[in-house]
Amino acid sequence: MIFPAEDFFADAPRPTPLFAAVASVSEANLWTCVNGWTAARVYTSVMQEYDTAKNAAVLADLGPLARYTVRGKNAAEFLGRLTTAPAVSLQTGESARGLMLDDRGFVLDLAEVSRLSDELFLLTLPSPHARHIALAARGLSVAADDISDQVAALGVFGPQTADVLAAAGLKSVSETMAASEVLRGVETAARPIQFGAMPGVELIFPKDESLTIWERIMRQGAGRPIGLDALEVLRLEAGAPRPGLDFAPAASGGAQARTPEELGLAHLAPLDRGWFNGRRALRRLAGLPRRRLVSFSIDAEQSSPGAAVFCDDKAIGRITSCAWSPARKRVIAFADVDGSSRGNIYEISASSPADTRVAARRFETAESALARVFAGVQGQKSPRTTDFRR
């Protein structure tokens, strides 16, 4: 699950339920605002947090994300309509990624759905969509409740995730199936999530018990908190677009709206599966991307959003987000480019020295690899390979 763009101009952000806990370990004391909630940008240093995520396990306060419980006889149909996630075919404990589309087939937001029981689901979204959800629920036997204010959410990522959870006493929690367990007397739900390509587990517990759970996990000393800046590097390496930064959610209108295919996420909205909102319009748009969101590695020490992208000496788009990647030893970036551009030599404009360009090349991310496999499968018209459940 990806955080949406920060609200740089928000007034008085609210503290997340875990704020007191995470603030106590923040050395950098560098904060920002996401969806009106306080979020840490850095706790110690970006590189240290990044390394911990790659080699051990990190803890991320996921409080700023929007969470809904969806209950009722039609809960699966409702989520199958609201999102492109295959909610109807999920078994209890399974989770699936998807997208929320508008009627025109443009992406409103990312979505993650977990089935907790026959008629109970958890829906997590980067941003709240209360009105859209309320409208979608009309006429269906379903109740969608916003629980963002009532629970704390802690993400655990990294290769040692299982060890961290086991050390904390959550032995039955796995990285593939949702489960719940009582931890120090607190009912704690755990479900598999994915930050970009990095699998992890999200722990959800009552906000009043947030410090209890936090202390339990931290006392084992196995996990370190991670801020948004380090998560940004991981996200770009995984090729996961960020709403509000790499694309404008369709609800904001204008020409910035993007289809799943234009974001490289066509595999999250397969047209040969059950109906979802916007699918009919999407069918018309399929195969006709006006723009493409692609990942570049840039031969430079730094770059910046807005920098022009050239293909065979022709301007084709702009950088939407970028960061230094320790893994690639280069700046990596997302760029929004002309959908019809084809070429081999890519360059990015550099701010210094002025009017110069640096070489760039496209690279495959976990997400683009999925998209490529999906496109290949679609080309063979196989009817059975479009369910990307975990």
Next chain:
Amino acid sequence: MANEAANISLEGASAHRIEGGIDAIVIGAGVDSLAAAAYLGRAGLRTVLAGAGPEIGGRVAAREIAPGVEGIDGEHLITVLDPDVIADLDLYRHGLEFAARRLDTTYFFERGETLRFDGDLSYAAYTSLEDDDDREALEAFMSEVLETASFLRPAFVPGVYPGGDPQPQRTLEKALGQASPELMSRIRYFLAASAEDILRARFEDPQLCTLLLAETAFRSAAPPNEPFSFMSLIRRYAGEAAGLQGAAAYPKGGATAVVTALRRAAQAAKVDVRAGAPVKSILIEGDRVAGVALEDGGQIRAPIVVAALDAQQVFFDMIGPAGIDIGLQRALASARPEIATARMQIILKGVAQDEATQNNMMRRLLYAPPLEAITAAFIDARAGRVPQRVIVEAIFPTVLDEGASLDKRQVMSVMAHPLPADEAPDAKRREQIRSAVFDSIEMFAAGFSGRIEADDLWLVSDEAVALKSGIGAYAAKPNVLKQWALASAATSAGEINGLFFCGPEAQIGPGLSCAAGRAAAKAALRAFKRGAP
């Protein structure tokens, strides 16, 4: 051809019968359904029209309103019947005939004054006004309004059907591109300003101002002091009756004559017209319609379905919210309707003796309360109260149509507006409405109450019950801009291939029009020929 359709089930086993070999199914039994079915049938499509009730006609239906006296529900005048439908379906050959055309209108005011407009609005100023300044102002105004209404006529035809005929919109866009700056400026003014602002700026004569405000506000949910309200009058004057723009006409046999002619046209086109065949759901396979499931358990399979019921029934009951886009749901889930028009048919004893009354009974009569009373009536109706004074349109079918005359009695057909749109009015509420209508009629026909032999009040809730729908579809329509938005959303039908919607939400403005049925059928034919379904 429809009657030759292959029936692959066992004869008589209707409970689980699956009919194939059908090209198109039209759901509904109203005028738009009949028009759509007739167009499809004429084009050679094997077409079935499935109506839920025992009779064909929808909201336009004959009903006994008193022992031995039959009245007609729904509409009582023809003002906006699409001339293309009349011509294309040859409705005159199928029996449509006007008993009275170019109906003059007599306007009655609060203090007993009257004004008369010729049935041809181009001559309205000459028949009614003596003052040269007023005459000049009205003549210029009517000329501008009729020209603007005629120019904007394509905008009042639903045209956003998937694969629909873009011609009206193209014509309009081209015309707008070539329109003079003066006309464009006028259109912008008429679009955005309120009727009250426009009319007060044009007329010093308070009666002219009042009667035009009453005409504008009549049957609209938009009060005349709100922006965009003037478009209601433009919409009304964009229509034509018996070949005359902005006119009103009374068909021989009443509005059911239109139903009869359309039904004959449909049957001549070999449409299989079935009454008492209620549709339970619309079958959708993938993103396409596959036919309909009937209440009796049977199915009719077809690649084209034209739905002419109200949008709630079509999209929520027959398709279900899980099968439609959320944006369409948002558009349909509009605010609760607040304003409605009441229909009343009154049987009066005796025969008028004086010539003035006799002449007026051959006209359309409209009682125009003072502007303040109209504004107050809208405030009351929106608040759920019955107004003291309402705008009343009255005609005498028994005078206009010789075939409908009664012995020493007359039937007065009335529409009263604005009234609260009640879901389920009780007897007390009905009595309040009845009294308000009678009081308003007394303002121009003193002593009228003493001549009442029987009366029949037909509210929007009665219409909803008869048609098994919500009141929303048949309550007064909001301003034209809102209607355009709703019609666009509804006729796009959630982009379900093969589904074409022409229910009441597809129509801009009140009245018997059939334009939506025609537009839906044209779009369906284009899709059928392309092989899209």
